[in-house]
Amino acid sequence: xxxxxxxxxxxxxxxxxxxxxxxxxxxxxxxxxxxxxxxxxxxxxxxxxxxxxxxxxxxxxxxxxxxxxxxxxxxxxxxxx
Numbered sequence: 001x002x003x004x005x006x007x008x009x010x011x012x013x014x015x016x017x018x019x020x021x022x023x024x025x026x027x028x029x030x031x032x033x034x035x036x037x038x039x040x041x042x043x044x045x046x047x048x049x050x051x052x053x054x055x056x057x058x059x060x061x062x063x064x065x066x067x068x069x070x071x072x073x074x075x076x077x078x079x080x081x
Contacts, residue, residue, distance in 0.1 A: 019049045037065040038073075044080065056080045 006014065024047035033039045040062045048054045057077040063070045 019052075021047045022050050023048050034062075039063050039070075 024045055027044045027046075029041070029043040031039055031041050040060055042058070042060045044056070044058050046054055046056045057079050059075070059077045061075050062073045064073050065071075
């Protein structure tokens with residue numbers, strides 16, 4: 001489900017319409033503090049939806065601290081072999 005170029009509302013709608021993961025496994029999880037108010041979470045995932053081939057990817061998710069709440073600033077995934 002490519003999400004690039006979609007509005008925030010369209011992205012949320014597409015994510016809500018997707019089938020839930022049947023199983024998933026996260027590995028190599030690291031949190032890298034960039035500043036006192038920003039950090040990036042990097043990890044690998046292998047996941048599978050019902051009746052689909054497994055999906056493996058390297059992911060990174062930068063967060064920013066805004067008014068005491070950590071907010072996702074961006075989400076990137078690169079499929080792995």
